[in-house]
Amino acid sequence: MKIAVLSGKGGTGKTLVSVNLAAAATQSIYIDCDVEEPNGHLFFKPIEIVEEEITIKMPVVDHKLCDGCRKCVDFCKFNALAYIKDQLIVFEEVCHSCGGCMLLCPQQALTEQEKVIGCVRSGTSENTVVHTGILNTGEATGIPIIKRLLEDPKEGSTLQTFIDCPPGSACIVMESIKDADYCVLVAEPTLFGVHNLNMVYELVRIFNKPFGVVLNKCLEGENPAEIFCLEKGIKILGKIPYNQELGKINSNAEIAVRVDERYKSLFGTLLETVMKEVAYETASHSKW
Amino acid sequence: MKIVIPVDENNRDTSVCISFGRTPYFWMHDTETKEDTFLVNEAAESRGGAGIKAAQTIVDHKIDVLLTPRCGENAAEVLKAGDTKIYKTTQETARENIDAYLSGKLSELHEIHAGFHGHGEN
Known part of the structure; x- marks a missing residue:
């Protein structure tokens, strides 16, 4: 069961949502596909790290x-x-x-030579197996790293798997959501947030993926992202409040679910909602 | 000597195209024969590396001087290897730039941009 978490821009809360959903699950896999600046590992602080180099093949001329x-x-x-x-x-x-x-x-006259472009680091953090993709600075594309990250993990596909996607809606995001069973779109309550939500909304529709929205940084009053969802008939999976405490937990690189009962319950409920949706979507929209 | 300039249209009143790699046409001017030729830039439709392909065409036509508003690093590398000099355009129309170059009023282009590799594509 693969759940991809994405958003049209950086800083909306993809990592917050995917890390906390993975931590709220009984046993899970967290995959950081944001290979240009992976930061999920800062929260999980995984141990027993195994590193694998990722190479691509370059033509060399004689x-x-x-x-x-x-x-x-x-x-x-x-x-x-x-x-x-x-x-x-x-x-x-x-x-x-x-x-x-x-x-x-x-x-x-042309032969191939391996060129290292980055690595995949795997480790564990309590109930979660953490895979992190890292692209070396200056390399053109992280897609080969994402392909390796999303090859069927040896832990088995029965585990709940959360894919923390890169921001935006370009090829690198398409590669990250390609095999996902469900997409969670994270949105901010601003007009700019709606614009970015619309980008990923169009993307998941092109890919024919079942999806829902998590409204992050919710304040009192009107939420343009919520209005967008209501107008388009998009399922709202949950709301995360804009609050200083959560901000503090996050900036201390702590996982809210693991340090605060309220967030344990908030993300626990969100996880249940997501899983219900996934089960419903796979049952009703099965390709077979 | 052969001069080339990326242009928006295939006529002598055309403006300079702001892009080298993806310009629709190249205007080639031979200073000895005074002959003008408009070449369709096949690199314009490339998925990527348009600058490299356009520069390859320029070098294949044995052009001595390229007049352009800007140039990416990969194209510049190809042009350098092919001994094609790059001068920066200062005028709006292509003709004015050719005249400016011939009267020694243009200077060599030194600001080579890092390119737009893969943007919107990767």
């Missing part, structure tokens, strides 16, 4: 073998290769590691 036929240059849809003054140039940050150029080269 200039002695290359005869300048340019088949690779013409083939590359990403234009990662140029042939200038009898020399082939590879632009690593543009390359998508498809391997096509290496297959195509009649001279076998």
